[in-house]
Amino acid sequence: MASSAIASRSSFLKKDGTGGFSAFRRQSPFPCSAQVSRKKVSKKIASVMAPQQSERKPSTTGAVKTGMTMTEKILARASEKTQLVPGENVWVNVDILMTHDVCGPGSIGIFKREFGENAKVWDREKVVIIPDHYIFTTDERANRNVDILRDFCTEQNIKYFYDIKDLGNFKANPDYKGVCHVALAQEGHCRPGEVLLGTDSHTCTAGAFGQFATGIGNTDAGFVLGTGKLLLKVPPTLRFVMDGEMPDYLLAKDLILQIIGEISVAGATYKAMEFVGSTVESLTMEERMTLCNMVVEAGGKNGIIPADSTTYKYLEDKTSLPYEPVLSDGDARFLSEYRFDISKLEPVVAKPHSPDNRALARECKDVKIDRVYIGSCTGGKTEDFMAAAKVFLASGKKVKVPTFLVPATQKVWMDVYSLPVPGSGGKTCSQIFEEAGCDTPASPSCGACLGGPRDTYARMNEPQVCVSTTNRNFPGRMGHKEGQIYLASPYTAAASALTGFVTDPREFLQ
């Protein structure tokens, strides 16, 4: 799969007639196309296969250890082995198991059915339970599901349960956090070198901390609850090397949409996606989380970024537990390697109805939109709202379509109402949003990112067109089956809100 993608890439770089190449430039505005200009034909390779290492005969290897990727190293340590290769199935010790209100009750049901009514979880301090999906709803079954979590946590004396009881006012619930993936990071449950499993596909977000993190189903989670272990297949790693200075109109969302557009929604199925390079090193933790968050949209098993000083600084006041970071060996084997010159990228969107349906934001300037949504584990973090506020501030204008804001967690909500936006003379995001005519920031939760019960705030109940900072745009994802979702960065979402059309944020940021 990967090699065929690479083969097609190299054929694109050949100059065989004009028609095919210009079509490529129009459809796939990628750094390499910008480099291949008439003036100077760059020899830079946009993506290459890692050199095939010839198989060494056992007599010459002896006890020599073969290089491993970060992902392989973490899984080796967690399975108490010194060496692993992709494809091996190993029993892995789990450091953290996270579940939420949508899959928690089912996982608990399986745990009780299989281990018995009186069974105890393997470690009450390693199970983290975060209600976040269907919270502010009158849906009785949704409310019951949070009750099931609460009863279980009481019975099992679960240490980390971020409960909500007063649905009328989330601020009356000091324990309540909101979107699990953002809460996991903010509460210090993401640590380099560890294994974190969660009953949510976006659990891969935590790979930003240099750990192995992936989503699992209820049955597997039920097994982990009882044993603290899970049988996992070691994935081969695709390496994405991103270099170059990040233009100030781009966000990590643009990078990951670019990559998914490149390798398709199945391009990384069963594989690890490792992100390295000077651009990645320059990203904040929240931006790294955005990058890893959407690897599952390319089918990836996990995303991973080497821990560095940025990671350690973020963790300083969040965890007191010791952790051991790991890095990929110099001679680690990667299934393939993709290189990007980020300085050449432009803001992108994913058009309906697939996250790999990539287009430049400016190519979609004639797409009239009905609403804008800023929120979710992907695009509802503090920096996402700061980015949107920056665009509103720069324009000084009012939004032309309803603009819904759903902070991911209670902490993000507090930041939106308290942190000053740089260059605003001390205004907070919330003040800037109000002046721009946005809807008042809503109670933190997964909100309308995945539709949810009918009364979910900002759910798409009509067949409208929405620009959203969320992660999926499959039919019906935000509610209505005929709704059209354009996935975009917070910059692009805010710029689009200001014009009522899909809009390149450079219109306001330059």
Add this chain to the structure above:
Amino acid sequence: MAAAAAAAFPASSTFNHSSTTQNPSVPSLSSLSFSRKPVSSVSCPIRSLESLKLNRCARFLSAAAPSAASSTASAATTFHGLCYVVGDNIDTDQIIPAEYLTLVPSNPDEYEKLGSYALIGLPASYQSRFVEPGATKTKYSIVIGGDNFGCGSSREHAPVALGASGVAAVVAESYARIFFRNSVATGEVYPLESEGRLCEECSTGDVVTIELGEDSKLINHTTGKEYKLKPIGDAGPVIEAGGIFAYARKAGMIPSRDA
């Protein structure tokens, strides 16, 4: 590709008269069923869909030994019924939209309800409903898809909804990782891989048979063509047993609950 696969598998003598669309040898809809039976005992009565589903539910209610424990190395698994054909990238929101995720799959009555909503998220371009309004079961026991079936969220509700609606197997070109894993872990449906693009070779309502064995294949009785399926490998016995827990108990990997 698919045509080549079909050519490589000329219709067997058992089925070569099935190129006519009205094939008297094809069981009528009322007796549609699939069996998980040892090849050696062809004469044993085919267990009905209904009884298998009851067995599945029994897993929730009691510590009864998994029904499929009789399988041996020589066991063959056969499914027969109508197929429902979908395209590429059928994501979990289309299999079971998020508004139904409040249903907890481990509760037997909610399990049944999940089945009634299976594939309700498909766009209006799909003219045949997978489950008729008001019904809890589908008349299609086999789903045929394209690439990347089950992509999107990790919701186990997806394979559960398909299994609860009466689906025995999905046949697709490829699967998203978590859907495949959840299908095996729950034992709800067989996630089988085709060698060609069967979603362009078959039409909704075609009568098909899947035979799993050394050479797994799908036979489309409506068109009279046969297609090779990729081997299910070690996942087969896990699904056969009724999921990863049942399999692990059977294999002695984890202690029996009765002990």
